[in-house]
Amino acid sequence: MATNAQISDAPATRAGAESPTGLIERMAREGRAAQRVLATMPDETKAQALRLAAGRLRADAEIVLAANALDVAAGEKAGLSGAMLDRLRLDEARLSAIADAVEQVASLPDPVGQVIDRSTPSNGLELSRVRVPIGLIGIIYESRPNVTADAAALCVRAGNAAILRGGSEAVNSNRAIHAALAAGLEEGGVPRQTVQLVPTQDRAAVGAMLAAAGLIDMIVPRGGKSLVARVQADARVPVLAHLDGIVHIFAHHAADPAKAAAVVLNAKMRRTGICGAMETLLIDATYPDPHGLVTPLLDVGCEVRGDRRAQAIDPRILPASAEDWDTEYLDAILSVAVVDGLDAALEHVELHSSGHTDAILTEDAQVAARFLSEVDSAIVMHNASTQFADGGEFGLGAEIGIATGRLHARGPVALEGLTTYKWLARGTGQTRA
Structure with missing residues (x-):
């Protein structure tokens, strides 16, 4: 040997x-x-x-x-x-x-x-x-x-x-x-x-x-x-x-708060260094419990950077720069933006997604169907952690990579x-x- x-x-x-x-x-x-x-x-x-x-x-x-x-x-x-x-x-x-x-x-x-x-x-x-x-x-x-x-x-x-x-x-x-x-x-x-x-x-x-x-x-x-x-x-x-994994989750106002909080925490913190880790959280302006999404992340040591409205959620949130929306951190760092509904979320994803994986949290089937249809990423998910973006989890045995082209x-x-x-x-x- x-x-x-x-x-x-x-x-x-x-x-x-x-x-x-x-x-x-x-x-x-x-x-x-x-x-x-x-x-x-x-x-x-x-x-x-x-x-x-x-x-x-x-x-x-x-x-x-x-x-x-x-x-x-x-x-x-x-x-x-x-x-x-x-x-x-x-x-x-x-x-x-x-x-x-x-x-x-x-x-x-x-x-x-x-x-x-x-x-x-x-x-x-x-x-x-x-x-x-x-x-x-x-x-x-x-x-x-x-x-x-x-x-x-x-x-x-x-x-x-x-x-x-x-x-x-x-x-x-x-x-x-x-x-x-x-x-x-x-x-x-x-x-x-x-x-x-x-x-x-x-x-x-x-x-x-x-x-x-x-x-x-x-x-x-x-x-x-x-x-x-x-x-x-x-x-x-x-x-x-396989380009960057600039992965988004949009928490729609019709999401189940308990389910959404668990998914968001897992999507970011289960393993921060994999390409399916969430890098940007979009929160609907009328989402009922934004603290429930952000506070658990902060409490476990995740650095959160946000826009002006996101910073109002928790004083520990740092100001986000323009570069944050286009950054794959691969670390315990997250950017957060508050958006005015589905259309604004779709616009943000269109501008900043790398086409890897994007997800929506909602109990509204019509909203979910529209997100799944209109987001043009290799993987689009509904009510699930983006950490599932993996060939093994998809039943493929393993993967040689996640292709983000067409x-x-x-x-x-x-x-x-x-x-x-x-x-x-x-x-x-x-x-x-």
Whole structure:
């Protein structure tokens, strides 16, 4: 069994003789070759390999947690925020949940080969659209070591190979998790190069991934605004982007106060560092109990910044700046605005939402229906915490990210979002006039 030192040091030594461009080109060619093998594997073979990978992750828990402790200690020394440390930190329960997610992905139906639709036009051709893997996917991510496992499991289940490039904050954790997964997958017959972890933190390797058109088929960035912006600006490869999670909840005057208070507190404070955490609370000017929404947040240590009317709710509320309405805090900080009804709430969301997740709290079915219809975000919710904005909670097993664009895939991207399709045309000798 590898020691933590071996996990940390061996990959960097291997990468030392190659330039970042040469490294990525080699990894991409190896990954594409492995993907061609994976694409021919039966459904149950892929599923069993993932179950073995989850088992190896459980068996290597001590190694993974020791590696993670190194990352957390380094993060604390570097002054990472509490929210960033929370994203980074693993314990036995979290690691068990990561392994559970891999097993859940293994239990999902294989999307590859699914027939999307069939038709027979007047020319007599029998046409069908069939799901196929995308190919080789590059995932560039920060801080969260669970992405290593989620991305690997989803890519393999959907017949794709993956090149993973994690952030320096989680370098030891990522290497330990990848080593366990790769060993389990290989035991199950999946080529080891199907899921590769970039063995260097040199940022030039990211640039090489973004420039690898023709070798890498799609890039998925998971991280902060600066990472996503760089990927979108520099990529010569198609990008499936996850932008900021500037998440709103609108407390309508017809909301149930007890229900609303519980949802608001959970949406902000359950985990402040995830993309589904509420960042802006909109309170209807005629809402019956604004104190019941804001005071519990303040009492548990959340910093609240508000507009003039919101500040009147509690003297502890600080003045909000114009920038607050467009900020993803990922911390125990919340902006609050008092708005004049549904139309004003919709206008605020239209101006400031990042298109990730927005929610309404109301017992008025017509108002809820209008909000759900008119808010153009990837996820729109009614009477539920935005912390549910997660592929696992949506029954997808895991997610590779939440896409906020409008093309290919939207919302939690899981197995279906990691496939494309091809047309099959079956004829009987037809020729075209």
